[in-house]
Amino acid sequence: MLPKFITNILISGAVVAAATQEPLQPNRCDVTCQLAYRKALALESSRWVNQNVSTDDFYSNPSNLSEYSAGDLVKWENVPADQASKRWTLPGGVSMSRFFYITEDIDGKPIPATGFVLTPYSNPLGNDKPFRTLVWTHGTAGGTRQCAPSNHRALYYEWSGPFALVQQGYVVIAPDYAGQGSDIPQGFMYESGALHAGDVSFGLQAARKALGKRITKEWVVIGHSEGGLTAWRTGEREAKPGKATGGFLGTVAIAPALQPIKLIPESFRRAKGGPAGDVVSIFLLQSISRLFPSIKVEDYVTDIVLSRIALADQGCLGTGGTLYGSLTVEQLYKNTSWIEHPDFIDWQKRYNGAGEHPLAAPMLVIQGDADILTYAEYAEEDFNATCKKYPESTAEYRLYQKTDHGLALSVSQADFFPWIKDRFNKVKLNKGFSQVPVSMDTSSLMLALQLQQQDLDLWEQSKKGKQREGELELMTAQISDQVLALSIARAVESDGQVIREAQLAEEQAARDREYAVRLSEDPSAAARSVAEKGKPAQTDEVEDDLIDILRSMNLGRFDSSMSGQPESSSWASSRKPPQTRECIACNDRFPPLALSKSPCSHDYCRECLVGLIRSSLQDETLFPPRCCGQNIPIKQGRWLSPELVGQFQAKKLEFDTPNRTYCSEPSCSTFIPPAFIAGDRATCPKCNQRTCIHCKGSHHIGVCPSDNASQQVLQLAAQNGWQQCYNCRRLVELNFGCYHITCLCRAQFCYICGERWKTCRCPHWEERRLVRRANVIVDRDDYAGRMNPRARQARIEQERLNLLENHECTHRTWNWRGGRHRCEECRDVLPHYIFECPQCHVMACRRCRFNRF
Incomplete structure (x- = not known):
């Protein structure tokens, strides 16, 4: 018996067939096909912000569209934080905006396009400096408006793309490409890199009009797959007369989708009669057919594909892959002569931008040699052709071994982030072209990573609720570290003895030379010791520590089977077992x-x-x-x-913000960053409520109204002797200790008058408080109740003097006190033991001892 939800899907598929009065046929989309299709569509649509973008006014074309020119900003929407958290899954500390702008088609006619912008709350360069600017160009998302990355809850690439970039402190401007999100007559023009480069240029111009001086004029473009093609073409467009956007610093093109005329038939050849795994060629044929009436889809594809096109158009890349991916080339096409059609050849030159062109700025090309979607040989071929024709340009080609299409974006972050930073820091590169192979010398680790990626994909499809993002990137970084550590450890362990013997021989030779010189100057000079046993032992100890650290990555034993050579008995006997250390918080090893x-x-x-x-x-x-x-x-x-x-x-x-402003709406109370404050008005990034920065109430005109609640709190503070921090206005109550107060905001002031510390003549302590504190300390002793009055008074006086001397204690050491005690900092009760400072006798739990004091 089938599970109920699968039965329901099968029933719904039968209803679809009955409604069309056409039975589902095996050579079209049968029950199994329908089941897979519905599951794929349900998964994809669950990630859409809008189930139909036409219902979102943001994506609708303005009535006066013809009045705009390329580069014009039509709409700009700062997404409120509460809407961003409900509709998108953004990382913390990031705000999002959407923008609607004008780009142009191949003939220069203005057409609409959309995109999004991610802005970090804080600028690593300083909040008074403009943010550095990156333009992100995405890979294949799908063939319809619905597939716009701005309509994807995780912005399609999530932590592999825009989220990772914005976390580096950049403002990320990301065009959707015309036809994705926006409504244009010809629809989305797939793989049209030259046109997408125009979307990048005009999108940046439009975004600059909204962001102004908040971003730098300088910018870098980075993209993957179809976006890698777009990034490459952007670097070429910026070099064309009259096309430069200004401030362009460089291109990062990752796994660029180049040479479709060669790529498509080569993928058919490599399928060898089996499933072609192909959706790209169908998307491309559909796109070209909308541009050239001479190319008709029905003239080339089979009835199987024709019956599934309408279904595929309901979803995006995942749905299309489900419907077409299991078909062979013969099941996809009646003939593939469209690849040789003159209009298609013209399209590749004009729309795709194929051919050699000069580069406006340095380019970094990243490619995996195991990429089965965008073949390395075509990227290298285009790179070399550009190098040969325009040797004055600057570019580098990095080929990652045992790396596929998706992994190329993840494993290269350690390379392209520094490269991008260097462009902004004006680090000069040598003119010309270079190729650098990047070796993954432990193939089993890379295979494990790819298997983990597949497992993660399967898990992601089966789970419910929010996903824990970024894990694949973290795994990639970890395994990259492990590969390096494994290599170093093997080298140190297998060659260490030989290296050490050679080092000792060199040291002995150096001593012999020194002794010969000294002897020629003074025949009575005595020879120095040549053994110096301590130094080798010390060096070996350092090497042991290094190997222990590298071994601790649990990558397996470094035994003789790894190198094929047995380890000497003396070297093996000197080895210590792997070391462990204790976590200071949990005490585990x-x-x-x-x-x-x-x-x-x-x-x-x-x-x-x-x-x-x-x-x-x-x-x-x-x-x-x-x-x-x-x-x-x-x-x-x-x-x-x-x-x-x-x-x-x-x-x-x-x-870090002194005198913070929080949203005046009680149900919101969100912190309002300084970037959202203009004059005396603060606008909440979550609910858009406006707040007065002076009285902290709703924004108003004129003098701030009296705040009775705040006045009552201040009156209560005055009655109880509490003091208010001059910096952050927080109220502070002194329980014990001197009058030197260090606030949570790190401001230091006098508890009596509230002035900055050491700017007043107030006493540093109060006798009554000292005696009371001394009594508390004396009462901790087990024998306190048995002391006679004179002895007790002497002990109190002793502790009073100790408190005077250590009133600004830095808690250099701590003692352990058994029994049930209360932490004097966080007020938690510890049933078994507590730490006590031997200087000032403050008692603290483990958390407060290490992380609060």
Whole structure:
């Protein structure tokens, strides 16, 4: 018996057949085909922001469209944060805008297009500086308006593309390409790289009109697959007279989809009569048929394809792949002569932009040699042709071994991010062309990564709810590190003894030469010791530590089977077992590389480090994350996901802002970043409510109205002797200690008068508070209740003097005190033990000892 949901799909397929009065036939889209199609469409449509873009006014053409010119900005929409979180899955600390602009078709006629912009809340260059600008060009999404990346909840490429770019601190401008999102008569023009390059140029011009001085004039374009083609063509367009947009610094073209006239028949040949796995050629044929009436789809495709085109047009790339991917070439086409049609050849030259052209700025081409979608030989062929014809241009071609189409984008991030940064930093490159092979010397690791990618895809299709994004990129970074570590460890372990013996021989020769010189000058000079046993032992110890770290990555044993050579007995006997170290937070032991070392040299496991960071986002007393008073660096990489880093950056902007402004709408209360404040008016990025930055109420004209609630709180503070921080206006209550207050915002002030510390003549402490605190400390002793009054008074006086001397204690050391105690910082009760500072006697839990004080 079939599960109920599958039965329902089969029934719905039968209903479709009955409604058309045509039975489902095996050579068309039978029940099995319908089942797969519906599942694919359901999966794709679940990721769309709008189930039909025509229902969203943003995508509708204005009535006066003919009055606009290419590069004009028609609509600009700053997406409110609450809408962004509901409709899109953006990373933390990022705002999104959508824009509708004018580009042009092949004949220069204005046509509409759409796109999106991602802006980080904080600028790594400084919030008073303009953001550096990247233009992101996406790969094949589909053939209809519905497939616009701006209509995709994760913007289609998610952490492989725009999310990863914006997390680096760039403003990311991403055109959808004309015909995706926007409504144009000829529809989306697939693989038309020269036209898409125009979409990039005019889209950037339009976005600049909205963003103004918030972004740099300088920019870099980066794209993958069809977007890699577009990025390449953009670099060529910028070199053409009258086409330059200005400020162009370079191109990153990843797995570019080049030479379709060769690519399509070659993919048919490689299928060898089996399933062609092809959807690209159908999309391309449909697109060309809308441009050239002489090319008709029905003249070339089979009845099977004709029966499925209407279904494929309901979805995007995934749906098309499901309907066409299992068909052989014979099941797809009656004949493939359209590839040789003169109009198609003309299309490749004019629309696709094929051919050699000069480059306006340096270009980095990234290609995987195992790419079965965009073949490496065609990328290399175009690269060499451009090099030969325009040797004065600058470009580099990097071929990644054992890397397929999708992995090329992930594994190359460590290369293209520094390359992009160098372009903005004006680092000069040598003129000319170069080719660099990038070796993945552990094929089993790369195979494992590809299998993980497939597993992730299957899991993603079967799961419900929000996905945990960015895992594939993290796995890629980890395995890339592991490959390098494995190589180093093998070299050190297999060659270490030989290298060390050679090193000792060189040292001995150097000593002999030195002794000969000294002897010629002074015949009575004594020879120095040549053994110096301590130094080799010290060097070996360092090598042992290095190998332990590399071994701890759990990549398998480094035994003799790896090199084919047995290890000497003396070398093997000197080896120590792999070392582990203790996580300072949970006390569990881990291999060294499974721990992250804080600036104070304490180690944290990944779970504890991530937990500390997440806690700091909710509890300002833990922010920024620190250990022993030293801040822990927070940056994206093997340890921290891009989402968490984004959330940290957003929270840092909030916590670093003095006299913060929060949304005056009580049900919202969102922090309003300085970038959203103009004059005395702050606009909430989440609900668009306007707030006065002075009184923190709703924005108004004229003098701020009195705030009775705030006045009552201040009156209560005055009655209880609380003080207000001069910097962030937070109220502070002193329980014990001196009058030197360090606020959570790190401002220091006097508790009595509220002025900056050491700018007043107030006393540093109060006698009554000192005596009361001394009594608390004395009462902790087990024998306190048995002391006579004179002895107790002496102990109190002793502690009073100690508090005077250590009133600004830095808590250099801590003692362990057993029993049930309450932490004096966070007020948590610990049932078994607590830490106590021997100088000032403050008691603290483990979290407060390491991460708050």
